[in-house]
Amino acid sequence: MVGFDIISLSLCLSYIVSIKMRLKAARLSRAASRAETGPTMVRSxxxxxxxxxxxxxxxxxxxxxxxxxxxxxxxxxxxxxxxLSPGGVINLKVIDPHKLKNDFDFPRFQRRYLCFLKHMLDIKPVDSCSALCIGETVLKPHKYVYIAKRTPSLQRLVISEALGYRYSCFLQAMCYWRKLKKVKCPVDLFVFCSVCFKKVESLQLFGVVDDAAAKAIRDRCPRLRRLYLISCALSITALSTILDGHKRLEVLDTRHSFCVRDCKKTASIGISQSVEWNEEEIRCKAAGIKLHLRCTKQRCPKCSATWKHCYPKMKGRLANYRYWRYI
CATH class of the missing domain: 1.20.1280 (Monooxygenase)
Structure with missing residues (x-):
């Protein structure tokens, strides 16, 4: 009798469930028919x-x-x-570790973001992206080449100062960007790829501007109108050489920059003592510049310091090449 009661109870429950499912299906069908015949349609x-x-x-x-x-x-x-590219701007700063400090699995997120970025670049027209912002996360060189091949119309390139003197990963990609007009990059990258800067109108450099870099700025940037050398270490004759070729700049910004005797030593360690500028010569050659921004040594704490750093925004761990991570 107990077994028979259990079987009967299970049959009753299954019958009740089937009735409820039929009633639910009937209500959904009636609602759908009302939506199709009413003033509004069911939207997807x-x-x-x-x-x-x-x-x-x-x-x-x-x-x-x-x-x-x-x-x-x-x-x-x-x-x-x-x-991924609002207004034609690709912002790779999104995958920087400090942006994902609360995410314990950010390497996987970085890879997924790059996967979506690749898909976006594959389906969009080649002239849809006009700007690229690169943060402190360094990709493998072939990934920058992939981005460069699909953004030949790039006009603005911004590389974060947190990367310091790292530039080799960008060398292969630079040859695909020949329409650049506004650039922020390390000095060494500019020197090695100066042929790509012929159309540049606004240039911001960080690092050590030696005599070779100064000559490249003078000779390879005929359209240059705005030059920013903020917190840069310059050779004794660098600024004078630049002004020989660009006497009518609209903007020259040399705030927190300093003059050094040995550029090679400064480039290797990033820190150096400064020497005095040739004030009279610079003032004479910069007379035609509309806006010349510079610091007064007595009023600027950074410029009055004995030792100065040409990579002030470079991260502590990034200063050691052993910690460089390429994804």
Missing amino acids: WDDLNYDILMGIITRVPWRCRLYVACLVSKSWLAAVLDS
């Missing part, structure tokens, strides 16, 4: 206005975009890909 995610969708996506954290939002529908995936 792909029917959402794209501008509204982009507004939603840009407010979502990156991890949620790359792991959740991209799986909702095709339009959401397209919006996630478009959010």
Whole structure:
């Protein structure tokens, strides 16, 4: 009798469940029929206005975009890909470790971000991206080449000062960017790839500007209008050489820069004692410049210091090549 009661109870439960499922299906079918005949239709995610969708996506954290939002529908995936280059700007600072300090698995996130970036570059027109911002995370050289081949119309390149004197990973990619107009990069990268800077109008360098770099600035940048040498170490004749070829700059910024006798030694250790500028010669050659920004030694704590650093924003661990990580 006990077994019979258990069997009867299970049959009753299964019958009740089947009835509930049929009632639920009937309610859904009636709701769908009312939606089809009513003034409004049942909308899908792909029917959402794209501008509204982009507004939603840009407010979502990156991890949620790359792991959740991209799986909702095709339009959401397209919006996630478009959010990788808003306004034609690719910002690789997103994958910097300090941006992901609360994420214990940021290497996997970095790889996923680069995977989405590759997909975006493959499907977008080659002239869709006009600017590239590179943070303190260094990629392998072939990845920069891949980006460069698909962004030949790049006009603005910004490399973070946190990288210091690291430039070799960018050498192969620079030959694909021949339309650059605004650049921020290490001095050594400019010297090795100066043929790519013929159309540059605004140039910001960091590092050691020796005589060779000064001649490259003078001879290889005919369209230069704004030159920023902030916190740079310059040779005794470097600034004079630059001004010989660019007497009518719109902006010359030499704040916190200092003059050194031995550029090679300064480049190897990054720190040096400064010597006095040739004030009269510089003042005479810079007379035609509209705006010349410079520090007064007595009023600037950085310039009044005995020892000065030409890579002030370089991270402590990054100063040692053993800690350089390429992803």
